[in-house]
Amino acid sequence: MTPWHFFITHRAEILDATLDHLGLVMISMFIAIAIAVPLGMFIVQRPALRTFSLGAASVFQTIPSLALFGFLIPIPFIGGIGRRTAIVALVLYALLPILRNTHVGLTSIDPAVLEAAEAMGMTNTQILTRVRLPLALGIILAGIRTATVLTIGIATIAAAIGAGGLGIFIFRGVAMVSDAVILAGAIPAALLAILADLFLALVERRLRIL
Amino acid sequence: MSHIPDSQMHYDRPRGTAERAIVQTNNHSSVPEPIIRFEDVTYSVKGRPTPLVTQLSMSVNSSETLVLLGRSGSGKTTLLRLINRMLIPSQGRVLVEGRATSEWDPIRLRRHIGYVIQDAGLFPHFTVAENVGLIPKLEHWDAARIKSRTDELLSLVGLEPAEFAQRRPAQLSGGQRQRVGVARALGADPSILLMDEPFGALDPVTRAELQHEFSELARRLGKTIVFVTHDLREALMLATRIVLLQAGRIVASSAPQEFLQIDQPEVQAFTASLHTVPGVSA
Numbered sequence A: 001m002t003p004w005h006f007f008i009t010h011r012a013e014i015l016d017a018t019l020d021h022l023g024l025v026m027i028s029m030f031i032a033i034a035i036a037v038p039l040g041m042f043i044v045q046r047p048a049l050r051t052f053s054l055g056a057a058s059v060f061q062t063i064p065s066l067a068l069f070g071f072l073i074p075i076p077f078i079g080g081i082g083r084r085t086a087i088v089a090l091v092l093y094a095l096l097p098i099l100r101n102t103h104v105g106l107t108s109i110d111p112a113v114l115e116a117a118e119a120m121g122m123t124n125t126q127i128l129t130r131v132r133l134p135l136a137l138g139i140i141l142a143g144i145r146t147a148t149v150l151t152i153g154i155a156t157i158a159a160a161i162g163a164g165g166l167g168i169f170i171f172r173g174v175a176m177v178s179d180a181v182i183l184a185g186a187i188p189a190a191l192l193a194i195l196a197d198l199f200l201a202l203v204e205r206r207l208r209i210l
Numbered sequence B: 001m002s003h004i005p006d007s008q009m010h011y012d013r014p015r016g017t018a019e020r021a022i023v024q025t026n027n028h029s030s031v032p033e034p035i036i037r038f039e040d041v042t043y044s045v046k047g048r049p050t051p052l053v054t055q056l057s058m059s060v061n062s063s064e065t066l067v068l069l070g071r072s073g074s075g076k077t078t079l080l081r082l083i084n085r086m087l088i089p090s091q092g093r094v095l096v097e098g099r100a101t102s103e104w105d106p107i108r109l110r111r112h113i114g115y116v117i118q119d120a121g122l123f124p125h126f127t128v129a130e131n132v133g134l135i136p137k138l139e140h141w142d143a144a145r146i147k148s149r150t151d152e153l154l155s156l157v158g159l160e161p162a163e164f165a166q167r168r169p170a171q172l173s174g175g176q177r178q179r180v181g182v183a184r185a186l187g188a189d190p191s192i193l194l195m196d197e198p199f200g201a202l203d204p205v206t207r208a209e210l211q212h213e214f215s216e217l218a219r220r221l222g223k224t225i226v227f228v229t230h231d232l233r234e235a236l237m238l239a240t241r242i243v244l245l246q247a248g249r250i251v252a253s254s255a256p257q258e259f260l261q262i263d264q265p266e267v268q269a270f271t272a273s274l275h276t277v278p279g280v281s282a
Helices: A003-009 A010-043 A047-062 A064-073 A083-107 A111-119 A123-160 A166-177 A180-205 B018-027 B076-083 B106-111 B128-132 B135-139 B144-156 B172-184 B203-221 B232-238 B265-275
Strands: B034-043 B053-061 B063-067 B089-097 B112-117 B192-197 B224-229 B242-245 B248-255
Touching: A003 A010, A003 A180, A010 A047, A010 A123, A010 A166, A010 A180, A047 A083, A064 A083, A064 A123, A083 A123, A111 A123, A123 A166, A123 A180, A123 B144, A166 A180, B018 B112, B034 B076, B034 B224, B053 B089, B053 B224, B053 B248, B063 B076, B076 B089, B076 B192, B076 B224, B089 B128, B106 B112, B112 B172, B128 B135, B128 B144, B128 B172, B135 B144, B144 B172, B172 B203, B203 B232, B224 B232, B232 B265, B242 B265, B248 B265
Parallel strands: B063 B224, B063 B242, B112 B192, B192 B224
Antiparallel strands: B034 B053, B034 B089, B242 B248
């Protein structure tokens, strides 16, 4: 069976898996952004917490993804078989690029600008929302873009713990020793990653101020 | 203006200010009123054996342009930052309009004091007009008033509003950026202006141009200005009084006309710097 033939005959199933995959990634990214961006803002003035949280986020990155999915299964509440566990793992992977870029973006601002802002009588909140965040936006978005592409790739492994997505074809194809089936998962995943990258690059360019 | 107990009076004040202060508490008439006053101020930071400012007392009178002159590390910038409560004295106190900076709400105090720094520190993501109108906006002025204030200030510093208001800082020359910096500091019409080597990073021709224009402007506005520089020429041009600092202490304080005659080694070191061009003598 050629890959093309498999694509045609299983197109509904592939489309379903692609949408599942996209859903998994979007939910994970949404949660990761909701955690990492505020955390990045919070640690700007707190060196001890900064070292700890950037360190912790880096540790998650070093755990092989298949192992992390495995580790999470026995953990109560967040673990088990299925989407929820997969989302937890994907969030953990996505944290570091977003957190690190948020931190770099917020702290790499021209000191003269920050000095002027403080001396003019802006409050810390005003400095954050009107100076630091707008100036850091481009770098934060770049982190979100990296994390999204990364997550689309790692989400294929989520199928191993029953979370669905395009990984289903990849694992099935490996088991069947069928390139056609593997490609039915790998090609849409790669396309998703490329499209997400292009789309976010576009957003980044639109929103980048300088 | 609050009464200063005699116990806090210091004898190493610049000439005349102690007497003036006593007169002031009894008599509110013609004597210039100190708007900023350092009382025996020491400022030290952890990990440094010597304080950045040591038991320093001085007053700045309303509408004068006081130039703090000194080499790098003499404590000039520290004094500025003590005035707008970017720093708080380790000992002693700094009074602004009769109230210790530690008792001022820092935000209120700073909005009351314009601040200009060497690289201007303009917000790169704001237009020129947004930079100049920022404090008025934070003070909830209405849009029409901000617009007219911004135009007025841009004209004041020699920038045609129609041409410059919508530009971003990156589209300006160094001299133009510094003009915007001055306009921004004047945004909410502060009575005090602090300037930290504002013309230091400019090329000599632009610098001379801005110094000249600024001395005119300062005279016209009648604001109290504290101006930091290490350039004696600039100090002589702008000051109504020069205070020379060395290692966090005042070593000389005088009107610019008399400054060159002061017979002190540190003053003479600065005076000598005026004559360093070969073949040129003053």
